Amino acid sequence: MKAINLKSPKTIIALAVVLLALVAPAVIDNSYILQSLIMIVLYAYLACSWNIIGGFGGQFSLGHSVYFGIGAYISTLMFNLYQVTPWIGMLVGAVISGLLAILISYPCFKLSGSYFTLATIAFLHVIRLLITTQDKILGFETRGAQGLQVKWRNGGLLDMQFQDKRDYLYVILLLLAVVLMVSYYIRHSKTGYYLAAINTNQNAAESLGVDVTRYKLKAMFISAVFTAIGGTFYAQLILFLDPQRIFGADFSMEIMLFAVVGGAGTILGPLLGAVLLVPINELTRSYFGAQFSGLGPLLYGLILCLVVFFLPGGLLPNMKAFYKKHRNPEHRETKKALD
Incomplete structure (x- = not known):
């Protein structure tokens, strides 16, 4: 069995996450700080979900908030109308989102590069317009642009409240x-x-016998399922669904941004990206408020540009490369002298 390197960036990040999970809830009693931590972890979860298709498969979807919103709406409608526990509604919404992802992605995967990304954006806007302009969908009252209120019950684990x-x-x-x-x-x-x-x-993989469409659809299904589960959690946390927000292009961009900045295609990169970037938005909103309402997205854009130009591949891969380069200076000096 391979020994665990306690000094590697990957191990350090993993241990920090475990420490946060064990210590933070027990020692923090400030509601604002707890809410901020919840949002950081939620965004990390969504970025990791996106990473399954966007990072591992290289398919840059900018429409993932569709699956997030569908998961939130389905579980909420089941909860409000039929008193079905969100834990069951979460699974129903996840399966429907996964099947919809397959249905939409199958023709879109025939496109490549930026054309696939543009197709996911178009799909997102179609669904957003449908939700915001129709008060009822398939006979269920969604209240259009007014949004949907999540009913508060007695609370507890069964109601996820x-x-x-x-x-x-x-x-x-x-x-x-x-x-x-x-x-x-x-x-x-x-x-x-x-x-x-x-x-x-992709062409080389296909020529070697890899069923490209099958594996991309498989990754998209898993990614959409996890994203929809996050939507149910968000609904029970916020207790209100604003379609302009959860079906918004900026929300999809944020999910993608955290994964790309942290390191798309790595396991812990999306987590690192969310931990570093979500507090920036929270701090700018707290200290500057409505006076500079667009400051958070502006800073996100600047950080993304800096990472793309100076740290291609994201923060985590570059941290690992820096660590490998500097972990044994004596060996490097000996090698340099021999050369």
Whole structure:
């Protein structure tokens, strides 16, 4: 068995996450800080979900908020109208989102590069316009642009509604752990190797017998399922669904941004990106408020440009490269002298 390197950036980040999961909920009692931590972990979860198709498969989808919104709306309608627990509504919304992802992605995967990305953006806008302009969809009242209120019941684990913010933090940390474990399994499985080949050179992978469409659809299904699950959690946390927000292009961009900045295609990169970038938006909104309402997205854009130009591949791969370069200076000096 391969020994764990306690000094590697990957191990350090993993240990920091475990420490946060164990310590933070127990020692923090400030509601604002707890809410901020919940949002950081939620965005990390969504970025990891996107990474399964966008990072491993190299298919840059900018329409993932569709699956997030569908998961949120389906579980909320089941909860409000039929008193179905969100844990069941979460699974129903996840399956429907995954099947819709396959239905939409199958023709879109015939496109490549930026054309696929543009197709996902177009799909997002079609769904957003449908939700915001129709008060009823398939006979269910969605209230259009007014948004949908999530009913508050007695609260508790069955309803996924808690008086204490710590309980929400425990739930989303558990979901994050699940998506990280699934990501690790995919990355080190045959599916992960095929996705890596597709990401590197799709035509070459296809010529070697890889069923490109099948594996991309498989990755998209898993990614959409996890994203929809995040939508249900968000609905029960916020208790209100604003279609302009959850079906918005900027929301999809944020999910993608955290993964790309942290390191798309790595397991912990999206987590790192969310941990570093989400607080920026929270701090700018807290200190500058409505006076500079667009400051957060502006800073996101600047950070993305800096990463693309100076740290291609994202922060985590460059941190690992820096560590490998400097971990044994004596060996480098000896090698240089021999050369």
